[in-house]
Amino acid sequence: MSVLRSAAFAIPGDIETLTGGYIYERRLLMGLRDQGRNVTHLQLPASFPDPSAAEMTDAVAQLQGIDAERVLILDGLVFGAIETHGLAGVRAPIVAMIHHPLALETGLDPSTRDHLFRTERDNLRLARHVLVPSPHTRDTLVHRYDVDPARITIARPGIDRPHFTPVADKPPLILSVGILHPRKGHDILIEALSRLDDLDWRAVIVGNPWHRAHADDLARMVKQTGLGDRLRLAGRVSAEELQGLYASASIFALATRFEGYGIVFDEAISHGLPIVSTKAGAVPDTVPPGAGLLVPPDDVEAFADALRTLLSKAGDRDRMAQAASKAAQALPGWKDTAAIAGIVIDSL
Incomplete structure (x- = not known):
């Protein structure tokens, strides 16, 4: 019987933080340990x-x-921002876990963007291997950061199968899930919903207030729409409440400006929800054909039109829901994600 290689997983801040990236890494850490592997958790500055x-x-x-x-x-x-000369002094073989390159974050000033690009590019030369969640992130690293594709492995996020029986609310519930950060495009969603006040619906936006100033801006936007309790900015909710919202929703909507993967799309698919989102980043690779409507990012009118289509045409909504449910059957579990990462660890 072969001996499993030991590892250390370095993650900044609280591993219980509610973002897709932290959820991925927490479940990967647990999955590697479930293999019987010795994996230490190193908590770096938040x-x-x-x-x-x-x-x-x-x-x-x-x-x-x-x-x-x-x-x-x-x-x-950490990997994309840590000093290159310091990283060069690390004795352990390095596997970079890149969800999406830091220089592609929304709202960066040019000097910060350039600094992060150069740092991450130089640090990637020091990594023995790179784990990414999607083909899109792999292609970005190959074409923009000159990483040899042989050094990159895709470890797609897993899902937990829903334990709630879906019972759609009336009027239809539009659910959006994503941290309150400019990249997630909740401002576009709110503006789009304000153009649909002639239709019968309600909407809930769930997300950890990651960017406090932006969260305050979103709260003001919601109030200014005059939609009242039809539109709720829920903030952070419990896992149980979130599963209940997925089960009662009719549409999943996220007007994201960029995604390295987007675990929430798989969660929506696993609940058989039709999706309205954008053609940004990895979204077209993540949302199965026929399971949703994708529009250009930052296009309020197109996003509103897509929502209107699904709200007005129950037949289209049902067909997309069926496509999502069919695609959900092929989604991996977290054990599968950890198995791929384990193969990388043992191959170094």
């Missing part, structure tokens, strides 16, 4: 990718202290 000088020094020291016999899996928020 301020990455923008640490203080002292936090940068601390993170470098922790990473350089990892034994050379362990494989170091390094979260992308």
Whole structure:
């Protein structure tokens, strides 16, 4: 019987943080341990990718202290921002976990974008291997960061099968799930919904208030729509409440400006929900053909039209729901995700 290679998984801040990236890494850590593998969890400063000088020094020291016999899996928020000369001093073989390159984040000023691009590009040359969640992220690293595709492995996120029986609400519930951050496009969704007040629906936006100023802006937008309790900005909710919302929803909508993958789309698909989203990042690769309507990002009119179509044409909505349910049968579980990562770890 072969011995499983030990590893260390370095993640900034609280591993219980409610974002797709943290959920992915928490479940991957659990899955690798479930294999019987010795995997330590290294908690780095939560301020990455923008640490203080002292936090940068601390993170470098922790990473350089990892034994050379362990494989170091390094979260992308750290990997793309940590000082290259410090990373070069790490003895353990490095596996970069890149959800999406930091330089592609929404709202960066040009100098910050350039700094992050150069840092991540240089750091990628030090990685023995790279794990990504989607073909889109792989292609971005190959074509924009000059990474050899042989050093990249796609480990698609898994899902947990729903344990609620779906019972759609009346009027139809439009559900959106994503952190309250400019990249998620909730402002576009709110504006689109304000153009549909002639139709019968209600909507709930669920998301951790990751970007506090933006969350406040969204709250003001919701109030200004005059839609009242038809549109609720729910913020963070319990896992049980979220599953209940998925079960009672008729449409999943996310006007995202970029996704390296988008776990919430798989969650929506697993609940048999038709999807309205954008042609941004990995979304076209993640949302199965026939299971939704995708429009250009930042196009309020097109997004509103797509929602109007699904709200007005029950037959279209039902056909897309059936396509989502069929696609859900082929979605991997988290054990499958961990198995792929384990093969990478043992091959180094």
